[in-house]
Amino acid sequence: MELLTATILLLLSSSLPFSFSSAHKTFIHCLVNHSSSFSSSSHPITESIFTPNNPSFSYVLQSNIRNLRFNTSTTRKPFLIITALHASHVQAAVVCAQRHHMLMKIRSGGHDYEGVSYVAESPFFILDMFNLRSIDVDIETETAWVQSGATLGELYYTIGEKSKTHGFPAGVCPTVGVGGHIGGGGYGNMLRKFGLAVDHVIDAQVVDVQGRLLDRESMGEDLFWAIRGGGGASFCVVIAYKIKLVRVPEIVTVFHVKKTLEQNATDIIYTWQHVAPNIDNNLFIRLIMDVVNSTQNVTKTVRANFLSLFLGDSKSLVSLMNVNFPQLGLKQQDCIETTWLQSTVIYWSDINPSTPLEVLLHRDLPSDYFKMKSDYVNKPISKVGLEGIWKKMIELKDTKLYFTPYGGRMNEIPSNATPFPYRGGTLWMVEYIANWFEPGKDVADYYMNLARKLHKHMTPFVSMNPRGAYYNYKDFDLGINHYGKSSYVEGMVYGYQYFNDNFNRLVQIKTMVDPANFFRNEQSIPVVPYEMVLDNGGYSRIMIN
Numbered sequence: 001m002e003l004l005t006a007t008i009l010l011l012l013s014s015s016l017p018f019s020f021s022s023a024h025k026t027f028i029h030c031l032v033n034h035s036s037s038f039s040s041s042s043h044p045i046t047e048s049i050f051t052p053n054n055p056s057f058s059y060v061l062q063s064n065i066r067n068l069r070f071n072t073s074t075t076r077k078p079f080l081i082i083t084a085l086h087a088s089h090v091q092a093a094v095v096c097a098q099r100h101h102m103l104m105k106i107r108s109g110g111h112d113y114e115g116v117s118y119v120a121e122s123p124f125f126i127l128d129m130f131n132l133r134s135i136d137v138d139i140e141t142e143t144a145w146v147q148s149g150a151t152l153g154e155l156y157y158t159i160g161e162k163s164k165t166h167g168f169p170a171g172v173c174p175t176v177g178v179g180g181h182i183g184g185g186g187y188g189n190m191l192r193k194f195g196l197a198v199d200h201v202i203d204a205q206v207v208d209v210q211g212r213l214l215d216r217e218s219m220g221e222d223l224f225w226a227i228r229g230g231g232g233a234s235f236c237v238v239i240a241y242k243i244k245l246v247r248v249p250e251i252v253t254v255f256h257v258k259k260t261l262e263q264n265a266t267d268i269i270y271t272w273q274h275v276a277p278n279i280d281n282n283l284f285i286r287l288i289m290d291v292v293n294s295t296q297n298v299t300k301t302v303r304a305n306f307l308s309l310f311l312g313d314s315k316s317l318v319s320l321m322n323v324n325f326p327q328l329g330l331k332q333q334d335c336i337e338t339t340w341l342q343s344t345v346i347y348w349s350d351i352n353p354s355t356p357l358e359v360l361l362h363r364d365l366p367s368d369y370f371k372m373k374s375d376y377v378n379k380p381i382s383k384v385g386l387e388g389i390w391k392k393m394i395e396l397k398d399t400k401l402y403f404t405p406y407g408g409r410m411n412e413i414p415s416n417a418t419p420f421p422y423r424g425g426t427l428w429m430v431e432y433i434a435n436w437f438e439p440g441k442d443v444a445d446y447y448m449n450l451a452r453k454l455h456k457h458m459t460p461f462v463s464m465n466p467r468g469a470y471y472n473y474k475d476f477d478l479g480i481n482h483y484g485k486s487s488y489v490e491g492m493v494y495g496y497q498y499f500n501d502n503f504n505r506l507v508q509i510k511t512m513v514d515p516a517n518f519f520r521n522e523q524s525i526p527v528v529p530y531e532m533v534l535d536n537g538g539y540s541r542i543m544i545n
């Protein structure tokens with residue numbers, strides 16, 4: 001144990017500014033001791049532990065902060081970061097954190113809209129998964145094992161290296177982490193054809209609350225159901241997902257057509273509402289509205305950006321559009337034919353077809369400050385309603401509105417097949433975005449309120465009881481949990497909005513797999529408000545007041 005003591009002394013080097021409590025020291029002791037008991041001497045856990053005394057600590061912390069709102073000097077910092085290099089490090093973190101009552105945050109790609117993976121109100125440490133990023137594609141079986149720390153860009157690139165006719169239906173931003181994204185649902189441009197990322201997960205490797213390494217068979221179908229959209233972080237640490245790839249044509253087509261109000265955007269959007277969720281499943285036409293200078297006069301106008309992916313060639317696309325959506329006036333010269341892989345790059349880079357594929361591997365894309373909110377629309381909005389929305393946007397100036405059409409495959413999957421509830425009956429999802437580039441609380445409050453005001457204005461047009469929201473677009477305005485006496489009631493508020501009727505099953509599973517609520521965060525799934533006792537192999541409940 002000489003060596004153990006020496007390494008720990010090194011980790012804690014007391015001459016440096018940050019001083020550790022004895023609780024922190026025994027926690028680190030436990031990590032070092034425990035990970036060796038989980039084997040793997042080729043991956044000593046000491047190499048993955050960063051204390052604030054380590055010169056790389058700030059770099060490790062900041063390099064996966066995607067929302068600069070949480071990169072301020074007043075944001076609470078973790079007392080430790082474990083950048084797991086091996087599953088045994090995850091097991092040690094889970095076991096020791098419970099033994100020493102430490103709050104753990106799990107981070108993969110760090111894209112959480114509210115910084116849930118790397119910020120907390122009370123002292124905490126980060127279990128950072130970015131080193132666990134291997135991707136193993138098997139074209140023969142059309143499957144892949146992908147670790148949580150991989151990004152979507154790395155996944156797409158690796159699939160594309162192996163096959164021109166395979167892809168995966170997940171998000172459009174290449175730096176998003178697999179761990180958070182798939183755990184929370186995951187959708188992208190192929191949503192109408194193939195549904196969500198979670199609809200293509202066939203196995204997983206997780207570390208449960210007891211520190212056991214489990215797969216689908218050993219974790220059972222309940223937990224496996226929960227981690228496909230219910231948010232992994234409420235239940236376990238996800239090490240990897242096994243996914244089924246989808247087949248894509250060798251040639252796909254993209255377009256980006258812009259129409260301002262002066263170019264009849266209102267009429268075209270009115271029609272889009274009826275067309276986009278019902279047209280051929282191979283066609284996805286997303287709408288992004290922003291506020292721009294009018295070319296006609298000195299006032300502002302709203303511009304509608306029709307951004308599209310079609311799983312087919314441009315000729316078929318143009319004739320499909322002529323029949324179903326002539327109002328947009330799509331022409332052959334608006335279309336770019338490309339491979340599916342290249343489409344994932346150029347879609348993100350404002351349709352610049354010469355963007356190199358290697359962009360998919362960049363992890364250091366620029367960050368900004370942002371606030372997002374979401375909604376679901378179940379019935380078309382009248383022209384008067386649309387005009388009112390544009391007026392509000394022009395008044396607010398710095399907000400964007402995304403409309404993502406559903407329908408197609410989304411209508412065919414039952415709403416309880418996975419925790420993600422908004423399937424059939426949903427016409428499209430709304431996303432409200434406010435982003436900015438200057439620091440400061442007043443600036444932040446100003447922009448955050450813009451998103452809130454636009455969200456409020458949309459109330460008459462969106463789903464109600466509950467007003468739906470997308471779990472991967474985390475929004476603390478829906479309420480947060482303090483894990484006191486009203487934990488279940490607090491959890492119900494955001495829980496029903498994110499998961500609707502699936503919330504109850506998530507609570508049951510949570511109570512079964514993590515009754516002491518170790519895996520918790522501001523918006524995690526609460527346990528049932530009863531004390532659980534084991535009764536003849538099943539669970540029954542005794543009320544406590």
Ligand SMILES: Cc1cc2nc3c(=O)[nH]c(=O)nc-3n(C[C@H](O)[C@H](O)[C@H](O)COP(=O)(O)OP(=O)(O)OC[C@H]3O[C@@H](n4cnc5c(N)ncnc54)[C@H](O)[C@@H]3O)c2cc1C
Pocket residue numbers: 066105106107108109110111112113115116117129148170171172173175176177178179180181183184185186187188231232233234236237238239472473521
């Ligand atoms: C620029 C941008 C673009 C986006 N585009 C899309 C899009 O096209 N489609 C879409 O569906 N979503 C999109 N999102 C939202 C994104 O899917 C979510 O923010 C997602 O949760 C991010 O995953 P992450 O691993 O990067 O984030 P993290 O911040 O690391 O994690 C998010 C949450 O998951 C938990 N978690 C992370 N890893 C694990 C793990 N291994 N085990 C258990 N829990 C874990 C964290 O604790 C946290 O609660 C986008 C987000 C951004 C910022």
Ligand SMILES: *[C@@H]1O[C@H](CO)[C@@H](O)[C@H](O)[C@H]1NC(C)=O
Pocket residue numbers: 029030033034037
């Ligand atoms: C290390 O673990 C062993 C058993 O796994 C235990 O007996 C011992 O006390 C632990 N030592 C420390 C320093 O935690």
Ligand SMILES: *[C@@H]1O[C@H](CO)[C@@H](O)[C@H](O)[C@H]1NC(C)=O
Pocket residue numbers: 062068071072073367
């Ligand atoms: C986060 O803050 C640090 C220090 O305040 C700064 O050096 C760093 O550039 C910031 N990160 C980004 C992406 O702006």
Ligand SMILES: *[C@@H]1O[C@H](CO)[C@@H](O)[C@H](O)[C@H]1NC(C)=O
Pocket residue numbers: 262263264
């Ligand atoms: C807008 O619609 C009107 C009436 O339907 C039509 O006359 C006009 O040409 C259209 N303008 C544009 C730019 O398409």
Ligand SMILES: *[C@@H]1O[C@H](CO)[C@@H](O)[C@H](O)[C@H]1NC(C)=O
Pocket residue numbers: 293
């Ligand atoms: C829009 O107009 C304002 C002045 O009214 C000007 O300052 C600004 O640069 C213009 N923006 C663009 C993108 O042209």
Ligand SMILES: *[C@@H]1O[C@H](CO)[C@@H](O)[C@H](O)[C@H]1NC(C)=O
Pocket residue numbers: 261262294296297298299300301
């Ligand atoms: C300027 O544009 C707005 C929005 O399209 C329109 O309502 C208004 O009549 C225009 N004003 C002038 C002077 O053309």
